[in-house]
Amino acid sequence: MVRYPQITLRLTDGVEGREWPAWVGFSPSIQRPLFGFTGFLQFVTAIFHGDREQVELAVNRLYPGT
Numbered sequence: 001m002v003r004y005p006q007i008t009l010r011l012t013d014g015v016e017g018r019e020w021p022a023w024v025g026f027s028p029s030i031q032r033p034l035f036g037f038t039g040f041l042q043f044v045t046a047i048f049h050g051d052r053e054q055v056e057l058a059v060n061r062l063y064p065g066t
Contacts, residue, residue, distance in 0.1 A: 002027045009040065011057065020065030 002025045010019040022039035035041060043063040047056040 018059060018063070018065055020063065 004023050004025050006021055006023050008019055009022045009024075010017060012018070020043065024039065043060060043065075044057045045060050049055065
């Protein structure tokens with residue numbers, strides 16, 4: 001069973017922060033967090049640096065929050 005509550009997502013680097021409302025799914029069968037396109041990646045441009053195990057996020061024009 002998957003449950004879908006609406007929550008406020010908050011991201012910060014300790015200096016700058018962003019937040020927005022999003023619907024998220026919780027499932028007992030998923031052991032690690034998984035960010036999907038709808039409600040998260042649709043609002044940011046993500047650059048993945050696999051060799052450094054880092055990701056850069058920049059808010060894009062679809063971002064609805066503050």
